[in-house]
Amino acid sequence: MELKGVEVIWNNLDYLMWGNFPGGIALTLIMSVLAIIFSTILGILTGISLTVAKGVMRQLLVLILGFLRAIPIIMLIFWTYFLLPVLFNIDVPAIATVIFALSLVGAAYIAYSVYAGMMAIKPDQWQAAFSLGLTQRQVILYVILPQALKMMLPSFINQWVSLIKDTSLAYVVGVAEFTFVATQINNRSMVYPTEIFIFVILVYFVICWLLDFTVTRIAKR
Amino acid sequence: MFDKLLAPHYLWWLWDGFLVTLAISFLTIVFATLLGFVLAIARQSRCKPLQMLVISYNAIFRYSPLLPQLFFWYFGIGNLLPLEFKLWLFDEPQIQLGFMVLKMPSFEFIIGLAALTFYSSAFIAEEFRAGILGVKVGQTQASLALGLTWWQTMRYVVLPQGFRIAFPPLIGQYMNVIKNSSLTMAIGVLELSYVSRQVETESLKTFQDFAVATFLYIVAIVIVGTLGNLYQTKRLQIRN
Amino acid sequence: MKFFTQNKVSRSLTVTALITLLFTANVAYADRLDDIEKRGEIKIAVFDSNPPFGFIDEKTNKMAGLDVDYANAIGKSLNVKVDLVPTNPANRIPLLSSQKADLIVANFTVTEERAKTVDFSLPYFATGQKFIARKGVLKSADDLKNLRIGADKGTVMEITLRDKYPTAKVISYDDTPFAFSALRNGVVQAITQDDAKLVGLLANVPAEQRAAFEISPFSITKEYQAVGIPKGETRLKEKVNQTLLQMEKDGEAVAIYNRWFGPDTPSAMPRGDFKIGDGQ
Numbered sequence: 001m002e003l004k005g006v007e008v009i010w011n012n013l014d015y016l017m018w019g020n021f022p023g024g025i026a027l028t029l030i031m032s033v034l035a036i037i038f039s040t041i042l043g044i045l046t047g048i049s050l051t052v053a054k055g056v057m058r059q060l061l062v063l064i065l066g067f068l069r070a071i072p073i074i075m076l077i078f079w080t081y082f083l084l085p086v087l088f089n090i091d092v093p094a095i096a097t098v099i100f101a102l103s104l105v106g107a108a109y110i111a112y113s114v115y116a117g118m119m120a121i122k123p124d125q126w127q128a129a130f131s132l133g134l135t136q137r138q139v140i141l142y143v144i145l146p147q148a149l150k151m152m153l154p155s156f157i158n159q160w161v162s163l164i165k166d167t168s169l170a171y172v173v174g175v176a177e178f179t180f181v182a183t184q185i186n187n188r189s190m191v192y193p194t195e196i197f198i199f200v201i202l203v204y205f206v207i208c209w210l211l212d213f214t215v216t217r218i219a220k221r
Numbered sequence: 222m223f224d225k226l227l228a229p230h231y232l233w234w235l236w237d238g239f240l241v242t243l244a245i246s247f248l249t250i251v252f253a254t255l256l257g258f259v260l261a262i263a264r265q266s267r268c269k270p271l272q273m274l275v276i277s278y279n280a281i282f283r284y285s286p287l288l289p290q291l292f293f294w295y296f297g298i299g300n301l302l303p304l305e306f307k308l309w310l311f312d313e314p315q316i317q318l319g320f321m322v323l324k325m326p327s328f329e330f331i332i333g334l335a336a337l338t339f340y341s342s343a344f345i346a347e348e349f350r351a352g353i354l355g356v357k358v359g360q361t362q363a364s365l366a367l368g369l370t371w372w373q374t375m376r377y378v379v380l381p382q383g384f385r386i387a388f389p390p391l392i393g394q395y396m397n398v399i400k401n402s403s404l405t406m407a408i409g410v411l412e413l414s415y416v417s418r419q420v421e422t423e424s425l426k427t428f429q430d431f432a433v434a435t436f437l438y439i440v441a442i443v444i445v446g447t448l449g450n451l452y453q454t455k456r457l458q459i460r461n
Numbered sequence: 462m463k464f465f466t467q468n469k470v471s472r473s474l475t476v477t478a479l480i481t482l483l484f485t486a487n488v489a490y491a492d493r494l495d496d497i498e499k500r501g502e503i504k505i506a507v508f509d510s511n512p513p514f515g516f517i518d519e520k521t522n523k524m525a526g527l528d529v530d531y532a533n534a535i536g537k538s539l540n541v542k543v544d545l546v547p548t549n550p551a552n553r554i555p556l557l558s559s560q561k562a563d564l565i566v567a568n569f570t571v572t573e574e575r576a577k578t579v580d581f582s583l584p585y586f587a588t589g590q591k592f593i594a595r596k597g598v599l600k601s602a603d604d605l606k607n608l609r610i611g612a613d614k615g616t617v618m619e620i621t622l623r624d625k626y627p628t629a630k631v632i633s634y635d636d637t638p639f640a641f642s643a644l645r646n647g648v649v650q651a652i653t654q655d656d657a658k659l660v661g662l663l664a665n666v667p668a669e670q671r672a673a674f675e676i677s678p679f680s681i682t683k684e685y686q687a688v689g690i691p692k693g694e695t696r697l698k699e700k701v702n703q704t705l706l707q708m709e710k711d712g713e714a715v716a717i718y719n720r721w722f723g724p725d726t727p728s729a730m731p732r733g734d735f736k737i738g739d740g741q
Contacts, residue, residue: 004667012519020522069393070442072400075435082428082555091561109393116389154351155390158283158344165286174547179286184517186638187510190665193638197292201285208284296642304647311609311630328648329632406614407639409632418551418614419633425578427554 005195012185016178023176025203027095031177032164032207034099039106039163040156044149046107047114048140068108074169077101081173098170106163113155117148153219160215161208168204178203227429231420235430238416239437245330245412246399246441249337253398254391256338257345262375264350275346282343287336288404294336295329295408333405337398344394352387353379392449396442403438413437494697497563503541505532506548506562510636513661513721513728514568530717531585531688531708532566538704550615554578557691564701565689568655570617582688582701585714587735588655589680590618593641593663598650599677605629611640611649618653621682637662645670656680661728709737 009016018026050061068076081097084090092100121144129139149156168179176184179200186196227235264275282290310328326334356379364374406415417434421427497503507528508515518525524545536543546562553569556562557579571581592599592610599605605626612619614633622631632649634640640652641662654662659676666674688705690698708714714737722730 015517015522066443066446067439069396070439070446071435072403072438074403075431075438078431078552078555079435082552082559082561085559085561112389112393154347158347161284168286168288171549172551174549174552176547179288181517183636184510187636188512188516188519190638190662191641191667191670193292193642194296197289201289201293204286204289205281205284209280212284292639295648296639296646307647407635409634415614415633419619421554422550422615422617423572423574423620425554425575427551428558 005189005192008185008189008192009196009199015185016181019176019181022095024181025178027176028164028167028178029207031095031099031102031167031170031175032160035102035106035163035167036160038099038103039110039159042103042107043110043159044114044145046111047118048145050111050115051118052136052140065108065111068105069112071105073101073105073166074172076105077169078172094170094173094175097173098167098175102163102166105166106159109159109162110156113152113159114145114148116155117152118144120151121147150219153215157212157215160211164208164211165204225426225429227420227424227426227433231424231426231430232433234416234420235413235433235437238411238413239441241330241411242399242402242413242437243441244326245334245337245405245410246402248334249341249398249402250395252334252338253341253345256342257349260342260346261349261353264346265353265375267371279343279346282340283347287340287401288407290340291333291336291404291408294339295332298332327411329405329409329411333402333408333410337402337405340401341394341398344397345391348387348390348394349383351390352383352385355386356382388449388453392446392453395445395449399438399441399445492696493563493691493694494700497539497541497697501541502544503536503539503564504544504546504562505535506546506553506556506565506567507532508549508567509547510549511568511658513657513726527586527717527721528566528568530720531705532564534708534713534717535564535566535688535701535704538707539700553689557689563691563697567689568686569689571685571687572617572620578692580690580692580694580698582690582698583705583737584685584687585705585708585737586657586686587733588657588684588686590621590653590682590684591656591659591680592651592653592677593644593659593674594651594677595673596675599675599679602679602681605651605681608650609648611643611652613637613640613654616654617684622653625681641666644674651677655684657722657728657730660722660730664727705737 016024018024022030046061046065050058050065053061077098080101081092081094084092084097118140125143125147126139129143130136134143167177170177171180171183174180182196182200186193189196260275260278263271264279266272307328310325310331313325313327325331360378360382361374364378365371369377402412403414405412406418409415413434417430420430424430507524507526509517509524511526513526515524515526515528517523524547529545532545533543546556548556548562548565548567553562553565553567557565565579568586569581571584575581592605594608598608605622606628609630609632610622612622612631612633614635619631619633622629632643634643637652637654637658640649640654643649644652656676663671663674663676688701690701705714708717715732718732720726722728722732
């Protein structure tokens with residue numbers, strides 16, 4: 001560690017924070033929050049469908065989820081960004097592509113957590129709820145889902161943390177999020193990669209840790 | 222039309238890269254599972270400092286991106302190794318093992334494997350822990366009350382059930398190992414992503430090149446998923 | 462359900478794309494030059510992490526560099542606005558073929574193999590491939606044979622080394638700073654880049670460290686950088702070439718060169734006898 005390297009970070013702090021707005025840490029946070037919200041909603045819906053659906057529909061769903069879990073995220077971002085304009089003549093902005101790709105992949109993982117959570121609830125609870133005269137929708141919404149979500153919260157947090165870290169893959173389509181602007185500064189200053197990337201590790205660590213801490217706190221209430 | 226395709230020798234490059242991806246992923250899975258298992262057990266121990274140690278280990282490795290971690294090991298720790306040892310590794314020496322001659326992998330491969338293993342073991346440890354927690358507290362207490370030692374309770378009651386609970390997410394982690402291995406290209410491991418960048422640089426056929434790479438990743442991950450499913454239905458379910 | 466169809470579309474999309482891209486030729490475009498003039502804007506891909514060719518200026522936080530100056534000059538001569546698209550080696554060709562960029566002006570080295578996929582303009586910059594090592598390590602090119610050499614991904618340096626010095630071990634890193642770190646840590650014994658970039662790199666190193674390193678007295682190639690143009694866009698190519706020749710004629714090319722490599726700059730380096738339009 002050299003003092004000069006810390007100085008480089010200090011001198012560029014506002015560029016690292018905002019970039020040419022939106023960019024830097026701010027953009028990382030914006031993309032993370034949106035991807036977390038979309039993927040969680042989509043994931044819960046898909047998880048329920050996975051529990052309820054039968055036959056061909058279910059197999060199709062399993063296939064799609066399998067595909068989304070199998071493709072490396074960087075490749076999914078790359079293909080959605082570059083193929084949509086070639087194939088369909090629509091131009092999606094890079095930031096939207098990244099949020100879209102991260103939401104899909106995040107949802108695929110969250111869906112399986114939700115599904116596992118719902119399956120883990122004893123069949124007698126389902127039966128008890130049905131015998132009270134509740135419809136399937138009511139049973140899932142008021143009895144099963146709340147328990148499943150609570151049970152799978154650690155797995156959700158894991159997935160959210162992954163999403164935050166995965167926003168750094170946005171460089172492949174030229175989105176100036178935090179890692180990307182850090183790389184720009186690294187290339188300009190040339191000789192302080194260690195200092196700059198220790199700073200990068202620290203920032204992600206703080207963001208992810210704060211997320212875990214806050215969510216766990218709220219959940220305990 | 223055929224000049225749009227990748228020339229055959231590029232396909233061979235990609236294939237070689239794919240084999241390196243398989244090798245580093247496989248070794249990571251083996252080592253990270255062992256290490257993750259040890260971490261999960263240590264987390265359950267009643268020794269407070271040991272618990273804290275494992276908790277911080279897991280937090281540090283899980284809450285920061287893998288790429289800067291790779292840089293840290295390669296540039297930071299690589300620097301601390303004694304020079305003679307590094308020079309010996311750089312030569313990629315051949316080791317005589319009975320009848321077999323083993324060629325040492327490259328320095329980059331070894332560092333990449335270590336970094337991936339440390340990173341993945343933290344995630345795997347958490348999956349094991351979730352599995353152990355999934356085993357009802359009552360069962361643990363009952364076994365202890367029956368006079369089994371803490372270790373026996375773990376070995377015969379908690380772990381077998383915990384493993385079954387943890388198995389599906391564990392397969393998910395193994396898939397992640399394959400995907401994550403692509404980041405080792407940053408420190409010069411000659412795996413699939415690295416090679417695909419070489420092909421891009423030389424041929425500029427980016428789409429064709431990345432399509433083949435994407436396809437190979439999907440194949441590898443689907444194979445892991447299928448093997449996992451087979452094992453789960455064959456071995457784990459029947460005993461239920 | 463909405464989310465369901467979204468999933469499905471994206472999946473079948475990617476699958477079809479994988480297949481079609483492997484087998485289809487480029488979609489036929491309308492003439493790109495007409496497009497650009499109609500839009501009143503040209504999208505030019507430049508590097509944003511490759512000083513002094515293309516990088517983010519510390520004071521303005523905008524892109525600057527030799528390539529950026531060329532990009533702006535091309536826009537000016539076409540009389541259209543310039544939209545600079547940041548690029549890196551992994552996405553420069555996709556940007557071009559998906560029409561998210563009309564030209565690549567990003568320190569783009571011309572090779573025969575590459576010319577099968579893109580068209581190149583006349584070269585506007587010439588470099589030689591050199592090395593940085595600890596003092597005394599590199600006296601002649603023969604010393605390269607048994608070294609571990611660090612290179613940058615996406616550059617042709619690695620290819621050249623592999624061809625000319627197959628016994629040397631080449632390791633490519635993402636960026637020059639990492640290659641230089643590897644050199645400082647002794648993981649590699651030399652690093653390779655354009656002479657232009659190496660001069661700039663050493664200029665950035667604190668003086669007390671700089672003393673330990675030197676740039677190799679020899680260069681192993683002569684390379685030319687040119688503008689990348691979509692294959693078959695002959696009118697656009699013609700226009701770019703005219704612009705470049707005109708820039709050499711009215712002295713703008715020299716002015717741009719001196720702005721980044723002139724005697725007063727940290728990466729001072731004589732332009733030599735290279736002129737735009739001289740036969741390669």
